[in-house]
Amino acid sequence: MDLKTNHAAPVLTDSAPIAQSRLHSSLLHCTTASGAAFSPNLLLTVPRKKAGLLDDVRSSSWLDAMKASSPPPKRVTKEQNNDRTSPDDSGYSNWLLKYPSALASFEQIANFARGKRIALFLDYDGTLSPIVDNPDCAFMSNDMRSAVKIVAKYFPTAIISGRSRDKVYEFVGLTELYYAGSHGMDIVSPVRESAPADHVNSIRSTCKRGKEVNLFQPASEFLPMIDEVFNSLVESTRDIKGAKVENNKFCVSVHYRNVDDKYWDAVARSVDKVIKNYPKLRLTHGRKVLEVRPVIDWDKGKAVTFLLESLGLNNCDDVLPIYIGDDRTDEDAFKVLRERRRGYGILVSSAPKESNAYYSLRDPFEVMEFLKSLVMWKKVKCSIGSEVL
Numbered sequence: 001m002d003l004k005t006n007h008a009a010p011v012l013t014d015s016a017p018i019a020q021s022r023l024h025s026s027l028l029h030c031t032t033a034s035g036a037a038f039s040p041n042l043l044l045t046v047p048r049k050k051a052g053l054l055d056d057v058r059s060s061s062w063l064d065a066m067k068a069s070s071p072p073p074k075r076v077t078k079e080q081n082n083d084r085t086s087p088d089d090s091g092y093s094n095w096l097l098k099y100p101s102a103l104a105s106f107e108q109i110a111n112f113a114r115g116k117r118i119a120l121f122l123d124y125d126g127t128l129s130p131i132v133d134n135p136d137c138a139f140m141s142n143d144m145r146s147a148v149k150i151v152a153k154y155f156p157t158a159i160i161s162g163r164s165r166d167k168v169y170e171f172v173g174l175t176e177l178y179y180a181g182s183h184g185m186d187i188v189s190p191v192r193e194s195a196p197a198d199h200v201n202s203i204r205s206t207c208k209r210g211k212e213v214n215l216f217q218p219a220s221e222f223l224p225m226i227d228e229v230f231n232s233l234v235e236s237t238r239d240i241k242g243a244k245v246e247n248n249k250f251c252v253s254v255h256y257r258n259v260d261d262k263y264w265d266a267v268a269r270s271v272d273k274v275i276k277n278y279p280k281l282r283l284t285h286g287r288k289v290l291e292v293r294p295v296i297d298w299d300k301g302k303a304v305t306f307l308l309e310s311l312g313l314n315n316c317d318d319v320l321p322i323y324i325g326d327d328r329t330d331e332d333a334f335k336v337l338r339e340r341r342r343g344y345g346i347l348v349s350s351a352p353k354e355s356n357a358y359y360s361l362r363d364p365f366e367v368m369e370f371l372k373s374l375v376m377w378k379k380v381k382c383s384i385g386s387e388v389l
């Protein structure tokens with residue numbers, strides 16, 4: 001398939017609950033001005049080659065989205081590398097009424113988990129590691145690593161990250177977990193005869209430790225294109241101080257956290273300039289990052305379902321999936337759990353925001369406490385023998 005010959009324009013989607021209204025209103029404006037049309041799934045297709053004005057409108061939409069998605073700065077204590085924050089927003093306690101703390105509600109969660117097998121899904125950045133200026137230095141603390149290692153002994157645990165799978169494995173370094181990189185577009189799962197056979201992109205492979213695994217890469221045909229786009233983005237953002245482009249294998253991140261906000265516009269334009277030549281790629285945005293990814297019907301929510309299937313835990317009444325994440329790409333996973341009415345999404349946030357999650361945790365430190373609580377609860381259960389492991 002020639003991925004470049006479709007002459008529709010790049011597609012911009014965003015599931016951001018907060019940024020959505022601004023983003024959509026500006027895109028709707030773009031619709032009337034340029035004759036663009038909405039497809040039923042809300043992807044915007046814009047007729048090509050109305051240079052100048054259209055490009056201005058489009059990159060200013062991204063600029064709006066970039067500004068709207070900027071949460072207030074956080075305070076990080078020097079003593080702990082764990083992203084503790086002091087919310088000064090009085091709305092936070094009201095927000096907690098809607099998204100109760102998973103720590104304060106632990107008993108409730110435990111009651112619901114009684115007689116069920118918990119399957120745990122964890123995002124990486126902002127969930128297991130604090131958000132830091134340099135994405136290459138988003139290390140998780142040793143305490144967090146121990147907590148994750150122990151929790152994985154008791155519950156099947158997977159990490160689903162926007163990073164490349166190799167990179168997230170390098171950060172986490174635990175062999176007892178399952179890993180999904182590139183927002184779920186690169187999954188290594190156990191081999192099962194009855195594993196999702198309908199997924200044509202699954203192949204048997206051997207992992208670094210010599211074990212036979214199932215490798216699922218639904219966007220593999222995009223690899224050369226992603227590499228090409230990565231190089232072009234590096235080139236087009238070269239002169240913007242602080243901009244950083246990260247190759248996440250099946251997607252590319254353009255970071256603007258360290259760019260003076262006067263130049264965010266330049267970032268949006270540089271990205272636009274490159275991806276308008278790639279109709280099969282779309283743009284989303286996360287925490288001070290624009291993410292370029294293939295237009296395929298795959299996201300972290302689908303990755304959760306895939307992993308549950310691979311682990312033989314899908315559609316089982318006695319399985320309780322719990323997904324913990326902080327970013328808008330995690331909303332796809334929260335939504336899947338909410339719609340299936342089978343599990344809980346837990347949003348990590350120190351600022352109020354709308355979410356498909358049921359519960360909340362303030363920061364990675366609270367995530368660690370929650371993981372430890374799960375282990376403690378399981379140990380007590382096992383020791384009193386009231387539950388079969």
Ligand SMILES: O=P(O)(O)OC[C@H]1O[C@H](O[C@H]2O[C@H](CO)[C@@H](O)[C@H](O)[C@H]2O)[C@H](O)[C@@H](O)[C@@H]1O
Binds near residue numbers: 138
């Ligand atoms: O799905 P995730 O594991 O949460 O990955 C999402 C993106 O995380 C990283 O960027 C974010 O964290 C950086 C380090 O704290 C921070 O500097 C950046 O501003 C955040 O957007 C990662 O670098 C991206 O590639 C991931 O897509």
